[in-house]
Amino acid sequence: MSHPSEPIIQIENAHKRFHTLRGTVHALNGVSLNVRPGEVVVIVGPSGSGKSTLLRCINRLETLDGGSITVDGIPLKGARNINKVRAEVGMVFQQFNLFPDRTALGNIVLAQRVVRKRKKAEAIAKANELLAKVGIPEKADSYPAQLSGGQQQRVAIARALAMDPKIMLFDEPTSALDPEMIKEVLDVMLALAKEGMTMVVVSHEMGFARAAADRAVFMDGGIIVEEGTPDVLFSNPSHERTKLFLSKIL
Amino acid sequence: MDERTRTEQSEPIYLPPAGSDEGFTQPGLYERFINWLAGLPWWAIILGVVAVAVLYSMLTSEAYRRVIQSLTDNPQSSTEDLYNVVQIVGEPTMIVGRYAGETQDSVVTVVDELLDSVIETEQVTRTGFLLAEDPASITLRTDSGLVTIPKDRVVDEQREMVGDSEQITLTYIERVTVSGTMTKRTDKTMTIRTVDEVAQTFPTARILSRTAIPCDQVAASGCEEGEYVTIERQGEIITGTLNTLSNTNLSLSLPDGNTREIRRSDIDRFDVPTLTVALNARSATRSIVPGDEVRIAFVQGTDITQALDELETLDDVPVPLRYTDGQSRVVLIGYGTLDEALAATGAGEADALLYLDDGPDRRYIETWVEENPTGGVVLPTPPRECQKNCRVTVKLKDDVLTGRVAWEIEDEIRLVTTEAEYIELDRSKIVENRRMEPGACALNNLRGCNAGIFLTLRVTLQAYALALVFGLIFGLLRVQTNPVLYAVSTLYVEVVRGIPLLVILLYAGFVVSPQLRDNVGITLSDEQEAVLGLAFGYGAFIAEIFRAGIQSISRGQMEAARSLGMSYPQGMRYVVLPQAVRVVLPPLGNDFISMLKDSALISVLALPDLLQLGRLYVSRTFRAFEGYNTVAILYLLMTLFLSMVVRVIERRARLPR
Numbered sequence: 001m002s003h004p005s006e007p008i009i010q011i012e013n014a015h016k017r018f019h020t021l022r023g024t025v026h027a028l029n030g031v032s033l034n035v036r037p038g039e040v041v042v043i044v045g046p047s048g049s050g051k052s053t054l055l056r057c058i059n060r061l062e063t064l065d066g067g068s069i070t071v072d073g074i075p076l077k078g079a080r081n082i083n084k085v086r087a088e089v090g091m092v093f094q095q096f097n098l099f100p101d102r103t104a105l106g107n108i109v110l111a112q113r114v115v116r117k118r119k120k121a122e123a124i125a126k127a128n129e130l131l132a133k134v135g136i137p138e139k140a141d142s143y144p145a146q147l148s149g150g151q152q153q154r155v156a157i158a159r160a161l162a163m164d165p166k167i168m169l170f171d172e173p174t175s176a177l178d179p180e181m182i183k184e185v186l187d188v189m190l191a192l193a194k195e196g197m198t199m200v201v202v203s204h205e206m207g208f209a210r211a212a213a214d215r216a217v218f219m220d221g222g223i224i225v226e227e228g229t230p231d232v233l234f235s236n237p238s239h240e241r242t243k244l245f246l247s248k249i250l
Numbered sequence: 251m252d253e254r255t256r257t258e259q260s261e262p263i264y265l266p267p268a269g270s271d272e273g274f275t276q277p278g279l280y281e282r283f284i285n286w287l288a289g290l291p292w293w294a295i296i297l298g299v300v301a302v303a304v305l306y307s308m309l310t311s312e313a314y315r316r317v318i319q320s321l322t323d324n325p326q327s328s329t330e331d332l333y334n335v336v337q338i339v340g341e342p343t344m345i346v347g348r349y350a351g352e353t354q355d356s357v358v359t360v361v362d363e364l365l366d367s368v369i370e371t372e373q374v375t376r377t378g379f380l381l382a383e384d385p386a387s388i389t390l391r392t393d394s395g396l397v398t399i400p401k402d403r404v405v406d407e408q409r410e411m412v413g414d415s416e417q418i419t420l421t422y423i424e425r426v427t428v429s430g431t432m433t434k435r436t437d438k439t440m441t442i443r444t445v446d447e448v449a450q451t452f453p454t455a456r457i458l459s460r461t462a463i464p465c466d467q468v469a470a471s472g473c474e475e476g477e478y479v480t481i482e483r484q485g486e487i488i489t490g491t492l493n494t495l496s497n498t499n500l501s502l503s504l505p506d507g508n509t510r511e512i513r514r515s516d517i518d519r520f521d522v523p524t525l526t527v528a529l530n531a532r533s534a535t536r537s538i539v540p541g542d543e544v545r546i547a548f549v550q551g552t553d554i555t556q557a558l559d560e561l562e563t564l565d566d567v568p569v570p571l572r573y574t575d576g577q578s579r580v581v582l583i584g585y586g587t588l589d590e591a592l593a594a595t596g597a598g599e600a601d602a603l604l605y606l607d608d609g610p611d612r613r614y615i616e617t618w619v620e621e622n623p624t625g626g627v628v629l630p631t632p633p634r635e636c637q638k639n640c641r642v643t644v645k646l647k648d649d650v651l652t653g654r655v656a657w658e659i660e661d662e663i664r665l666v667t668t669e670a671e672y673i674e675l676d677r678s679k680i681v682e683n684r685r686m687e688p689g690a691c692a693l694n695n696l697r698g699c700n701a702g703i704f705l706t707l708r709v710t711l712q713a714y715a716l717a718l719v720f721g722l723i724f725g726l727l728r729v730q731t732n733p734v735l736y737a738v739s740t741l742y743v744e745v746v747r748g749i750p751l752l753v754i755l756l757y758a759g760f761v762v763s764p765q766l767r768d769n770v771g772i773t774l775s776d777e778q779e780a781v782l783g784l785a786f787g788y789g790a791f792i793a794e795i796f797r798a799g800i801q802s803i804s805r806g807q808m809e810a811a812r813s814l815g816m817s818y819p820q821g822m823r824y825v826v827l828p829q830a831v832r833v834v835l836p837p838l839g840n841d842f843i844s845m846l847k848d849s850a851l852i853s854v855l856a857l858p859d860l861l862q863l864g865r866l867y868v869s870r871t872f873r874a875f876e877g878y879n880t881v882a883i884l885y886l887l888m889t890l891f892l893s894m895v896v897r898v899i900e901r902r903a904r905l906p907r
Contacts, residue, residue, distance in 0.1 A: 061809050087815030097810035101829050101905055111814035114824055145907045156810075163814060 007034035008072055008167060008198055009058060015066030016053055016222075027053040029222035030067070037166075040199045042209040042230065045219035046245055051202045054219070055169050058200065059091050072166060087115050090160030094172040096152045098144040104131065104155045105140040108162045116163065123162075130158035134188045150181030154188055161192075168192065170201040204249055206234055218242045284894070288901035295898070302891070306696075373405060377419045379412075390418060428673050438677055445671035449656055451664045458482040458648065478654050481665065485518050485646035492522065492642045495635075500644065512644060520644040521608040525560040526615045526633040528592065529568055531626045533601040543579045544571065547591045547600035550584040557606035560634075568630040571602055592618055596626030603627070608642065691863035692880050698867075699884060702860035707888070709780050709859065710846045716785035717845070718838075721792025726822070728797040739793065746790035751783075752851050758783030759855040780852040788845055792838065799834035800826055832903050839896030843889050850885070860884055 016028035027050045035041050043051045056062045057069060060076050069076045074085055099107050108127035112118045118126070131137045134154035136147075144152055153173055160168060170189065174182040186208045193199055193212040203209065209216055209230040216230040218237070226239045237243050277285065287295070376397060378390030389398045399422050406421040434441040459482040465473035490502035493509065500512045500520065548554040561567060583600050585591035588611060595603040605615055612633070619629055636642070653667040691699035727739035746754065759779045766772045774782070803826050811821030853862040864881035868874045 059813055061812065083812075083815045083817050086813055089813070091810075091813035093806060093810065093813075095804075095806055097804075097806035099807065099810070099825055099829070101832060110824055111811075111816060114820050115815040143906055145905060159814070 006036075006073075008037045009033070009035040009200070010070040011054070011058070011067070012069075013067035014054070014057060014064050014069060016050070016057060016062060017065050026222045028057070028064075028067075031219070031222070031224055032067075033217065033224065033227075035167075035198060035200060037198050038196045039215065040193045040197075040201065040213045041215045041217060042213040043200065043202045043217045043219055044204055044209075044245070045225075049219045050222040051219045052171055055091075055171050055200060055202055058167075058169060059086060059089050061091075083115070087111075087163050088165050089167045089169060090163060090165035091169045092153070092156050092160055092171065092173045094175050096144070096149070096156045096176070098152055098156055098159070100144050103141050103143055104136070104147065104151075104158075107144070107155055108159045111159070112162050126162055127158070130161050131155070133161075133191075134158045135184065148181060149177045150184045153177065153181075153185045157185070157188055157192075167198045167200070170199065170203065172202050172204075174203065174205060206230075210234070218245065220245070284897050284901055287894075287898045373421055375419065375421045377417065379415045380409075380418050388418070388420065390420070428675065433672065435677075439674050440677050440680070441672050441674045443670055443672050445668065447666055447670040448668035449653075449664055449666040450651070451662055452483065452486075454658070454661050454663050456484045456486070457663070458484050463652070476655075478652075479665075480650060480652045481663075482650050483648060485648045488512070488644045488646070489641065490644075492636060492638055492640055495522070495637055500642075502642065502644065512646070516646050518645045518647040520642060521610075521612065522642050523560075523606055523608040523636045523640050524612040524633045525557060525564075525636075526603075526605045526612075527561070527564075527568055527571070527630060528595055528603040528605070528615050528619065528627050529630055530595050530598050530601050531628050532598065534568065534628050534630060543581060544602070545581045545583055545600045546571070547583050547585060547595050547603040549588050549591050549605060550586055552606060554582060554604065554606075557604040560606055560636075561604065564631070564634065566631065568602070571604075588614060589618075592625065592627055596622075598626070691860070691867050692876055696884075699860060699863060699880070702858060702863035703884060703888070705777070705858060706846070706849050706860045709777060709784065709852060709857070710842075710849045713781045713784035713788065713849070714842055714845055716781060717788040717792050717841075720785060720789025721796050724789060724793035725796025725800065728793060729800050743790045743793050746787060747794075749787075751787045751848055752854065754787040755780065755783040755851055755854060758786065776855050776857050780849075780855050780857055783855075784845060784849060784852070788841060788848075791841055795834045795837045795841065796830065799830035802833050803829050832905070835896075835900045835903055839893070839900065842896065843892055846889055846892060847885060 011031055011033040014028045014031045015026075018025045018027055029050075031050070031054055033041075033054075043054065045051045053062060057064055057076075058071060060069075060082055064077065071085055072088055076082070076085065098104075099110065102110060105124065105127050108130060109120075109123045112123040112126060113120065116123075128137065128140060131140055134157055136151050136154055139147060139151055139155070142151075144155070147155065157168075157173075173189070174185050177185065182205070186205060189199070189201070189208065190212050199212075201208075201213070213230045215227060216233040217227040218225045218233060218239070218241075220241050226233060226237060226242050233242070234246060237246060287298075290298075376390065376392055376399075378392035378397065380388070381391045381396065382389040385401070387398050387400050388404070389396060399420060404420055404422045408419045410417055428442050428444065433443045461480045462476045463478040463480060465475055465478070468478050488502060488504070488510065490504045490510065493501040493503055495501075498514055500514060500517065502510050502512065504510055546554075548557065561571065583594070585594060588605065591600075591603055591605075592615065594600055603615070615627075616629065616633055619625065619627055651665055651667055653665045654669065656664040656666050658664070691702055724739040724742055727735045728743065730736055730739075759776070762782070763774045763779045766774060800822075807825050807829065808818075808821050811825040812818070816824065849859065850861040853859055853865070856862075858866075861881055864877045867880075868877035
């Protein structure tokens, strides 16, 4: 266990290359980033800038080609039981990735039973509690296909929270949603941030970033170009690339 | 997200199967039926299957057989009526046919091998004390109780006095067995055909002489004068192309494309074209140079062109004829008779004589040369008989037929040489009916098919369950990144997919099984061999289905599972496989039905499956039409039923939307 003031995520000089038919892509080109417990970090950047890759590396869904990532004091490289680390790091995907053959409740219960080995009643109670927390207690028995996108994403958040993670990673959680559903998801994330959850969010939602984030990071070309408080970064960026990017999305 | 996913539905709506582009049109009757079935609870489906089984067993019951019989009024419509009937003898047994006599242990009604074997009597010897005697019967007290024996059944009796009582040893006929096909059944009697009719149809032109048999010499009732005849028949004349000629046999290709083997002992006469080359004695030694004139004698009326062709096939053409291919001038001289031609050749009028004939004269020259050593004619090579590919005519030996004229039209006659024999039995006297089962598998006797149907279903179910295990294991290996596991599973899939299932089955039955027995000490039954072979062969296809199913599940599913802390096997087991199985249910069901059909191949391992039973019936009755129709219809019924079951399962597995 790390000391409260120590960073809970330490990324040092991370490198990641993808080998495709058309050549090698440097997705991460020496990224260093520390996240302290309870901190909310928002990562922005153009498509292909490596922000999603960075997030997936924190969860070791991708492995690094160079550098190191330490999560909760455990270096990910060669971590004997990566599954234990992952259980402490919840992840929410752009495409929700709910299990379509299980109900909302079943989605939240499954990993509790399999990974946390909780009793069935305990897991169901926890799932219901979380569904209430994300605002859709009445949808417990609905299948993902019967839910709207916003509802699905909230179930996905509840599913990740059910593991009692120390860190939550959000990979563009609202990008696949219709505009009218974005708010319901952001509200849940905002509430989570208020509770003091450590969060790393890849998102272009400026409103959320200003309201919840402690820090905003702008990435481009596999490196961190600029970082600072959201207000400073969004209103008064110092780099040309950041200015160009922000002028396009605002 | 489109409108559909947001609609809240209390009742699931079923969509047309994937791949159908009908969209949301009203489902058809069959679809609605399947939907209705899929909506039933599981116990209702089990009840339904039981009901089908009960219905089926009713259909194969005695009651159903009687209904069929009363509807058709033709007992022959059921293969069950291939009867062995055991009847007590001594009662009037009406035998239509010629009565031939009796031996000690059998009643021979017709001098015919078949009938000897279909009517058998059993004799019993009993010893006991005389209790009562009347003109019709004797009653004895034996160790096993009282026995009353009709006197007309007694074959032998010995009496001796033991003390006050008279002890009698009786030998009597207890029962007689009749085997045959039941042709008629009334309330009181049953008629069994023991011997089939044998008849021949042949052209009237072959009749050499014909003698009518007076009716008083014929045992059959209802004889009409002139109906029974003895015909002296000219042997058949067969013309065809010679295939082989051996010392015992002759094989001909007939103009209709068939091949016919004829024993030489049956042949009266056969004529093979024979080419004889005779030379003038002086010409035989004379050397002929190109440009010389060669005179060839032939008999007018014989085919000299073909003779010259045949000459070409000779291995060694005699010298004077060697340049008849155009380098020498050939003069053909025709003579009226063979004798004239021979004399002329001997006299030097011709250098050579070519003679091709398939008639009785074909070896005449050989004889002539032997008889006339001074005739001036020599044979450079013996006459050459055709061995292959020439037209020959065979005449079979004449024969004599006796029988009844069934019909006679302009140029054909049908003669029944062996009458069908019928035995009419009093049903009340029948003590036992033995139906010839199993094997009589036919639509009107489904009971005979039961064993085959059950074997087919049992083997299919076992093999499919095993194939699923093979398929799941190798399918999972096929999606691994480990090169060794991937290579092993790919090897299995590619090798097995490339070998015909029949070959795999033969391999399992005749290679693997004996090896296991001899080297490992495991003895597999025929059924287990079949199950293993089918499962191994189908495992490859099912592995591919599972691989495709697993790969069809988006990578995000596994990532989500891993991000929640599940290991790879846990993610596979709890997240990916349950979804993959839903995806692959239709192809799996397809393979199941396909395997049911392919299980017909196991008949090569001598297993009495449905097909084998059908073949048995066909081979015994020569009724291929009925036999194979039965098999086809039963397979069809099974696959239709199963495909319905499979669709219901698919429908139930479908997720609500």
